[in-house]
Amino acid sequence: MTERLHRVAMGLLVADGRVLLAHRHPRRAHYPDCWDGVGGHIEPGESPEQALARECTEEIGVAVTRWRALDPSVVRLGEDLELHTFVVDDWRGTPANLAPEEHDDLAWIAPGELGSLRLAHPALVPLITAALNH
Template sequence: MVARIQIATAVLVREGLVLLAHRTPLREAYPDCWGFVGGHVEPGESPDQAVRRECLEEVGVQIHDPLPIPMTVDNPALDMRGFLVTRWEGEPVIAEPEEHDDLRWFRPGVLADLNLAHPENLLNILNAVQRATA
């Protein structure tokens, strides 16, 4: 049995808006679509450590108190761990332009209209955002 690829991703929420990064069209996996900040869990890292590192590398923010949220992925090769993040230091920017070509804040109600990397997570994301903003 082949080991699943571990992914850690952050759902950053500010003032009721959700941050998404647009993956460049040249990306091998899930090109030209919107996704959450995150990436591979490296050997020796926990998903919590990975999501902290990825947020710093990809958007230049140091996150605090990431809360686990359920994630579902249709790709059986992936093991995705999600984290809700409502506190961080710094202002998100595109820190890795070879990975992302746009960064935007979206109202949760429009997420279903976007070309998402993992649309199967939409309900879990909306529930987490609703809890965070309640």
């Protein structure tokens, strides 16, 4: 029996040729101790864009003002995870870790640093690369 489908919105904030990634807390049940984009579950009745805006406000304290869906905008990671990915290139506020129970670090990552990071999923490499080349 297949588990319930988890729909997730992820924002890749891009500035000065770098992408902002969040390090998932080692005590997280899913994808612990690795780097990931900013985001989270899409709530019932919420669009992926609404979830993106909400998660960026809750997790890093920024108001997203310009974004676009990455192509492809939806990626299936296994049978139970649907990832909606957005490039965010304008926002109000300074990113800060407002969810220390979820993330224990934030970092601006250059393309050449991706290979040295433990990412939440290998599929993130082409997504991050595409976001940086937008």
